[in-house]
Amino acid sequence: MEKFYVEDxxxxxxxxxxxxxxxxxxxxxxSLKIQKIKGITYESNIN
Amino acid sequence: MELQIADSLxxxxxxxxxxxxxxxLIKRHxxxxxxxxxxxxxxxxxTEDIFQDTFIKVIRTLKKxxxxxxxxxxPWVMRIAHNLIIDYFRKSSRLPYFEGSNTFDIxxxxxxxxxxxxxxLIKEQIDExxxxxxxxxxxxxxxxxxxxMYRNMSFKEISENTGVSINTALGRMRYALxxxxxxxxxxxxxxTD
Numbered sequence: 001m002e003k004f005y006v007e008d009x010x011x012x013x014x015x016x017x018x019x020x021x022x023x024x025x026x027x028x029x030x031s032l033k034i035q036k037i038k039g040i041t042y043e044s045n046i047n
Numbered sequence: 048m049e050l051q052i053a054d055s056l057x058x059x060x061x062x063x064x065x066x067x068x069x070x071x072l073i074k075r076h077x078x079x080x081x082x083x084x085x086x087x088x089x090x091x092x093x094t095e096d097i098f099q100d101t102f103i104k105v106i107r108t109l110k111k112x113x114x115x116x117x118x119x120x121x122p123w124v125m126r127i128a129h130n131l132i133i134d135y136f137r138k139s140s141r142l143p144y145f146e147g148s149n150t151f152d153i154x155x156x157x158x159x160x161x162x163x164x165x166x167x168l169i170k171e172q173i174d175e176x177x178x179x180x181x182x183x184x185x186x187x188x189x190x191x192x193x194x195x196m197y198r199n200m201s202f203k204e205i206s207e208n209t210g211v212s213i214n215t216a217l218g219r220m221r222y223a224l225x226x227x228x229x230x231x232x233x234x235x236x237x238x239t240d
Binding site: 014015016017018021022024025026028029030032034041043 | 066069070073074077078080081082084085091094095098099102103106107110111
């Protein structure tokens with residue numbers, strides 16, 4: 001059976017977004033306000 | 048066993064103002080989405096950027112109440128990421144690339160066969176000098192040399208074309224090269240790069 005060899009298993013890291021990126025997204029979400037006034041959607045970012 | 052809240056319920060909660068649900072959604076799909084992006088762009092920083100832009104689009108769509116794919120959250124997010132990856136390659140005019148590792152260098156198997164501009168100029172000069180010298184050869188020798196070197200004909204073909212035997216054609220070629228060397232010496236021409 002064909003085998004696949006990996007060069008160095010210790011160096012394999014799973015790719016995942018950093019904590020800072022997730023925090024940024026959560027803060028962005030908290031600060032983003034969407035309002036609909038007379039059928040028009042308004043976006044505002046309150047920092 | 049911990050019971051996992053369905054994506055659809057988390058989305059609903061988030062739309063209703065529960066920010067914690069978004070955190071759960073991001074963390075739940077972080078590895079899968081990041082892995083997908085990384086498999087295309089092969090760069091951790093760019094993966095991070097595209098991941099961030101993907102969720103910014105997700106957040107804006109959910110907050111605007113435009114999300115209508117209940118139960119298919121991950122495929123929807125993947126589609127957004129996929130479009131952003133295409134945008135990235137379009138913007139940077141880059142194709143997915145292969146990067147060598149410590150034990151394998153891609154340039155050991157891929158070569159640029161083209162001469163650089165300096166070598167190209169030298170080659171052109173040599174070709175021009177040689178063409179002038181070939182013109183000075185006796186006509187029978189010149190014909191054989193041109194047919195052999197410039198038209199890549201075999202001695203059999205040369206023999207048939209010139210109406211002489213193969214041995215005569217070989218002899219003419221031999222004298223053509225000897226005379227060519229003499230001409231090069233006489234003219235003090237250097238035919239190397």
